[in-house]
Amino acid sequence: MTTTIQETDERFIAVLSGELDTAAAEQTSQALQPLLDSKGKEIVLDCTDLEYISSSGLRVLLSILKQAKSVGSRVVLKNVNEVIRDVLDISGFISIFEME
Amino acid sequence: MNSSLKSSISRVGIIVIAAVMVEVISIIQYERLRGIMEEEMSSRSHVIVSALADRIQYTLDKTEITMQENLWDVMRSMAHPDSVYSALVRLVDDNPDIVGGCLAFYPYYYPSKGRLYEPYVRKSPDGTMEMRQLAGPDHDYTRNEEYLWVLNHKESSWTDPYSFESDTINYATYSYPILDTQGEVQAICGLDIELSWLGNLLNTRQPFASTFSCLLTPKGDFVTGPPESRTPRAEVELAVAIANGILPESDYPKLLMRKTSLHKDPYWQVVQVYKADEVYAKMHRMRRQQMVLILLGLAILAFMINRYARNEKKLRKASEEQARISGELSVARRIQEEMLPKSFPAHIYGSLEPAREVGGDLYDFYQRDGKLFFCIGDVSGKGVPSAMLMSVIHSLFRVLSQKTEDPSHILKVLNQELCRGNDSNMFVTFFAGCLDLYTGKLHYANAGHDKPYLLGDAPTQLAAKSNLPLGVFPDTEFEPQECTLSPGAMLFLYTDGLTEAKNSRREAFGRSRVQQVLTDCLANGQMTPESMVHAVSDAAHRFAEDAPQSDDLTMLLIRYLPGELFKNQITLVNERAEVEKLGAFVKDFCSSLELDRKSSAHLRLALEEAVVNVINYAYPKGEKGNIDIYADSNRKEVRFTIVDSGVPFDPTAAISADTTLDAQNRPIGGLGILLTRKLADSVSYCRKGDKNVLTITKSIQ
Numbered sequence: 001m002t003t004t005i006q007e008t009d010e011r012f013i014a015v016l017s018g019e020l021d022t023a024a025a026e027q028t029s030q031a032l033q034p035l036l037d038s039k040g041k042e043i044v045l046d047c048t049d050l051e052y053i054s055s056s057g058l059r060v061l062l063s064i065l066k067q068a069k070s071v072g073s074r075v076v077l078k079n080v081n082e083v084i085r086d087v088l089d090i091s092g093f094i095s096i097f098e099m100e
Numbered sequence: 101m102n103s104s105l106k107s108s109i110s111r112v113g114i115i116v117i118a119a120v121m122v123e124v125i126s127i128i129q130y131e132r133l134r135g136i137m138e139e140e141m142s143s144r145s146h147v148i149v150s151a152l153a154d155r156i157q158y159t160l161d162k163t164e165i166t167m168q169e170n171l172w173d174v175m176r177s178m179a180h181p182d183s184v185y186s187a188l189v190r191l192v193d194d195n196p197d198i199v200g201g202c203l204a205f206y207p208y209y210y211p212s213k214g215r216l217y218e219p220y221v222r223k224s225p226d227g228t229m230e231m232r233q234l235a236g237p238d239h240d241y242t243r244n245e246e247y248l249w250v251l252n253h254k255e256s257s258w259t260d261p262y263s264f265e266s267d268t269i270n271y272a273t274y275s276y277p278i279l280d281t282q283g284e285v286q287a288i289c290g291l292d293i294e295l296s297w298l299g300n301l302l303n304t305r306q307p308f309a310s311t312f313s314c315l316l317t318p319k320g321d322f323v324t325g326p327p328e329s330r331t332p333r334a335e336v337e338l339a340v341a342i343a344n345g346i347l348p349e350s351d352y353p354k355l356l357m358r359k360t361s362l363h364k365d366p367y368w369q370v371v372q373v374y375k376a377d378e379v380y381a382k383m384h385r386m387r388r389q390q391m392v393l394i395l396l397g398l399a400i401l402a403f404m405i406n407r408y409a410r411n412e413k414k415l416r417k418a419s420e421e422q423a424r425i426s427g428e429l430s431v432a433r434r435i436q437e438e439m440l441p442k443s444f445p446a447h448i449y450g451s452l453e454p455a456r457e458v459g460g461d462l463y464d465f466y467q468r469d470g471k472l473f474f475c476i477g478d479v480s481g482k483g484v485p486s487a488m489l490m491s492v493i494h495s496l497f498r499v500l501s502q503k504t505e506d507p508s509h510i511l512k513v514l515n516q517e518l519c520r521g522n523d524s525n526m527f528v529t530f531f532a533g534c535l536d537l538y539t540g541k542l543h544y545a546n547a548g549h550d551k552p553y554l555l556g557d558a559p560t561q562l563a564a565k566s567n568l569p570l571g572v573f574p575d576t577e578f579e580p581q582e583c584t585l586s587p588g589a590m591l592f593l594y595t596d597g598l599t600e601a602k603n604s605r606r607e608a609f610g611r612s613r614v615q616q617v618l619t620d621c622l623a624n625g626q627m628t629p630e631s632m633v634h635a636v637s638d639a640a641h642r643f644a645e646d647a648p649q650s651d652d653l654t655m656l657l658i659r660y661l662p663g664e665l666f667k668n669q670i671t672l673v674n675e676r677a678e679v680e681k682l683g684a685f686v687k688d689f690c691s692s693l694e695l696d697r698k699s700s701a702h703l704r705l706a707l708e709e710a711v712v713n714v715i716n717y718a719y720p721k722g723e724k725g726n727i728d729i730y731a732d733s734n735r736k737e738v739r740f741t742i743v744d745s746g747v748p749f750d751p752t753a754a755i756s757a758d759t760t761l762d763a764q765n766r767p768i769g770g771l772g773i774l775l776t777r778k779l780a781d782s783v784s785y786c787r788k789g790d791k792n793v794l795t796i797t798k799s800i801q
Contacts, residue, residue: 023679
């Protein structure tokens with residue numbers, strides 16, 4: 001599981017690649033720490049190469065979303081694959097995240 | 101209009117029609133009888149009246165003959181006026197009917213005797229003769245109508261009867277002209293006859309007490325009739341008036357009259373009067389009796405019809421009731437049939453033939469977590485009570501087997517339930533098993549049921565302990581037993597309805613015949629469960645011939661066909677880092693099954709969430725523990741079994757996260773078990789000994 005974050009003037013773009021399972025959740029959570037201070041900028045999570053996500057991974061995404069909402073910014077999930085879309089669907093997360 | 105009113109109207113209708121018919125017949129009969137009687141009476145009356153007339157005529161004729169015979173003597177005596185007496189005495193004496201005789205001479209016949217001379221002789225009752233001359237100033241016979249008529253006509257004549265020295269009319273006189281050679285009337289001889297006998301003659305020997313006869317003059321004047329003691333005068337006068345046509349006969353239908361006249365002078369009429377009431381009295385009595393009998397008959401008929409109708413109503417009610425019960429029973433039967441497994445996979449077949457509408461046998465099977473749960477049972481007794489208990493057991497088996505894979509435990513709980521309030525002392529023989537479809541391991545327990553047959557190369561009985569049936573003692577223990585079926589092996593379960601099927605000679609089908617049929621099937625390569633069950637059933641029916649089926653006949657045949665098996669196992673410790681190993685393990689297993697990426701990812705997630713759950717909660721913090729994960733598949737289904745030795749914990753009982761909440765209100769946890777449940781086909785938990793066992797299955801077809 002690798003995570004890279006790019007910061008522009010308008011937004012943060014985090015590229016997630018690999019499998020965000022329970023084992024990887026903690027490390028990923030730390031890697032995404034900068035996003036918790038988004039300063040009102042839009043957060044884009046690029047999931048193009050994200051192959052797998054577990055509930056622990058969802059939790060990481062949820063904590064970012066909660067933080068962003070509290071300062072009035074938005075979180076967009078980009079290029080979500082079918083497997084992950086299923087998981088978002090089952091968990092109901094599909095209705096609280098913006099998808100692109 | 102309801103049917104009972106209709107039927108009672110039709111009943112009344114039948115009786116009314118019968119009554120009318122009987123009455124019409126009775127009237128026709130009455131009229132015919134009346135006609136016959138009238139004819140009979142008429143002829144009888146004719147005989148009587150004719151006889152009377154003849155009798156009268158006879159007396160009159162005799163008088164006339166006496167006159168003829170003694171005429172010469174009288175004429176001879178006329179030579180001397182005084183010798184006439186002696187001739188008259190001889191004349192009167194000659195005929196006992198004659199009571200007097202006179203000779204009224206033409207005026208001045210004897211100048212010496214003056215103008216009128218009428219010597220008269222009268223016979224007194226003692227036989228002596230009284231002689232006197234009647235003519236005188238107060239008796240001028242030349243003014244007598246009779247005298248004048250005979251004088252003018254020169255013919256003899258009878259007077260109408262008259263009364264003389266009496267209240268009753270008792271005399272009649274025959275007048276005969278005595279002519280000289282020139283044909284001139286010289287004298288007229290009168291003979292008086294006594295008629296008082298006539299009254300008696302008329303009214304003796306009447307056919308009915310009230311019948312009377314009268315004698316009338318040709319003009320219709322009443323002469324004599326019945327004494328007043330016999331018939332009131334008024335009745336007689338009425339009859340005379342009718343006979344004379346003064347009153348119309350049709351106004352008096354109750355009086356029947358017969359009239360005849362003498363056929364020559366004096367043309368007296370004899371009238372006989374009958375009272376219809378009396379004539380037909382017997383007939384009326386007969387008719388009344390007949391009516392009573394008819395009414396009695398009708399009453400009996402009505403009673404019988406009513407009784408019949410009531411019986412019929414009862415019968416109809418009973419048959420309606422029976423139809424209702426049998427309707428309800430057929431519904432019960434359908435419900436019972438619907439409780440039985442409806443479709444059979446290729447490796448299982450069961451059949452249940454109840455002896456009555458509903459039966460006390462049951463069998464069941466279903467698959468869960470790659471295991472086949474099955475049972476067969478026989479409730480003591482037959483019919484509705486057994487069927488009700490059977491339904492209870494069936495439901496309990498389904499519920500209990502959801503939570504345990506140990507048949508002996510199922511039997512234990514079933515037994516305790518059945519013993520609770522089993523006042524009717526019913527019991528159930530029961531066999532339950534759980535076959536692991538991946539390993540062939542069969543766990544089973546028996547409660548007094550016939551031992552199933554294990555069909556490998558040859559049928560052998562499963563080494564099941566007998567134990568007591570369910571429902572006998574609440575503390576009965578049922579020993580858990582197990583064995584392993586080799587692929588292709590079969591298990592044949594049955595109830596005693598099969599081995600105890602009797603033929604008409606009361607011989608039982610028996611275990612040896614069952615065994616023989618099964619052996620034959622194996623030898624013939626007749627290997628499908630359905631064909632084998634049918635073979636046994638057919639053999640039992642052939643054996644029983646026409647003898648009625650006395651008990652429910654139930655069979656269940658299970659064939660263990662594991663197919664191509666895939667299995668793998670991994671042991672993890674309770675650390676999150678182990679999840680990576682788990683991921684690799686699941687991915688490897690899925691790729692060995694050639695599953696697509698999506699299915700593989702779903703399975704991985706389902707399993708990961710379940711295992712993380714165990715890692716997080718099964719063992720107390722800091723305590724090391726193992727987690728064994730078994731993977732099995734037959735290419736149709738994948739089964740993962742997660743076993744840990746941690747504290748008892750049923751994740752299936754945990755409340756899933758609410759996925760409808762928005763982001764702010766969404767709790768961070770609770771998602772794991774939800775994902776497992778949604779992604780797998782079934783998730784079930786049971787505690788086996790000191791281990792938690794969680795089974796996750798998913799169809800991969």
